[in-house]
Amino acid sequence: MHTASRSRLVLDADHLRDLRIGAGLMLAAAVGPLLNHGRGVGLPCPLRALTGVPCPLCGLSTSVTATAHLDLHGALAANPMGLVAVLGAVALLATTPRARQRGLAMPAWLPWLALAAMWAFELHRFKWL
Amino acid sequence: VSPSRAGFGARLIALVIDGLVLSLASGALALALGPVRAFAVVQLGALAYFVGFEGGPTGQTPGKRVMGIKVVAADAHEPAGYGKALIRWVGRFLSALPCGLGYVWALFDQDGRTWHDMLAETEVVAATTASDDLGLNPADG
Numbered sequence: 001m002h003t004a005s006r007s008r009l010v011l012d013a014d015h016l017r018d019l020r021i022g023a024g025l026m027l028a029a030a031v032g033p034l035l036n037h038g039r040g041v042g043l044p045c046p047l048r049a050l051t052g053v054p055c056p057l058c059g060l061s062t063s064v065t066a067t068a069h070l071d072l073h074g075a076l077a078a079n080p081m082g083l084v085a086v087l088g089a090v091a092l093l094a095t096t097p098r099a100r101q102r103g104l105a106m107p108a109w110l111p112w113l114a115l116a117a118m119w120a121f122e123l124h125r126f127k128w129l
Numbered sequence: 130v131s132p133s134r135a136g137f138g139a140r141l142i143a144l145v146i147d148g149l150v151l152s153l154a155s156g157a158l159a160l161a162l163g164p165v166r167a168f169a170v171v172q173l174g175a176l177a178y179f180v181g182f183e184g185g186p187t188g189q190t191p192g193k194r195v196m197g198i199k200v201v202a203a204d205a206h207e208p209a210g211y212g213k214a215l216i217r218w219v220g221r222f223l224s225a226l227p228c229g230l231g232y233v234w235a236l237f238d239q240d241g242r243t244w245h246d247m248l249a250e251t252e253v254v255a256a257t258t259a260s261d262d263l264g265l266n267p268a269d270g
Binding site: 009011014015017018019021022025043045046047050055056057058060111 | 134136137138141225226227228229230233235236237241
């Protein structure tokens with residue numbers, strides 16, 4: 001099972017399977033438009049559409065698609081986490097069954113820090129900070 | 130014995146199936162009523178669909194039935210009931226608001242719960258039959 005303590009977040013084999021599904025879908029959505037030379041469809045953010053305030057995930061689909069097109073400048077400008085997400089997805093899909101069985105551990109604060117950093121970046125990008 | 134947590138893939142496919150069902154209905158309604166009226170009717174229809182099915186005795190929408198998963202009350206692993214299903218429905222909007230972050234949350238949450246699961250105190254688990262509960266499923270060997 002996935003376990004969490006105050007200091008460590010451990011993703012077990014079941015969670016890594018789920019994450020691999022998410023990673024595969026994300027990469028397919030990013031690479032798919034390459035096949036017809038398109039740039040994909042930008043997904044509108046409901047929070048930003050309603051309030052004008054961006055959410056932490058704003059720019060992520062743009063960033064992931066830009067990364068797939070090797071447009072690193074565009075990816076970093078939209079949301080740097082898109083580049084990290086693509087690299088992480090590729091790494092996750094390349095892991096061996098044995099490695100997945102061992103699970104993945106990280107500091108429990110890391111996802112929260114990443115989320116806060118993403119939100120700060122987007123708020124700055126849209127001139128709220 | 131607690132039922133096993135439903136996987137993200139199964140939940141996603143179930144949502145796609147339910148979305149297709151509702152999309153077909155909304156398409157037909159849009160032709161008959163016009164887009165504005167159809168939108169209002171579809172929202173009410175989706176409310177009845179999710180609250181009715183997830184709050185019912187099986188806790189399964191047609192999509193969840195196909196994927197063999199169901200919504201239960203997190204505390205008792207019993208049918209969630211219409212009250213929790215209604216809260217869960219409202220919570221779906223909160224989950225969707227920040228680019229679907231509340232849905233993605235299930236990938237990292239200890240119990241695989243979305244924001245609307247947390248709000249309604251529900252979780253999505255594998256649906257088992259009576260024979261499964263008794264260990265009579267031949268697939269179990």
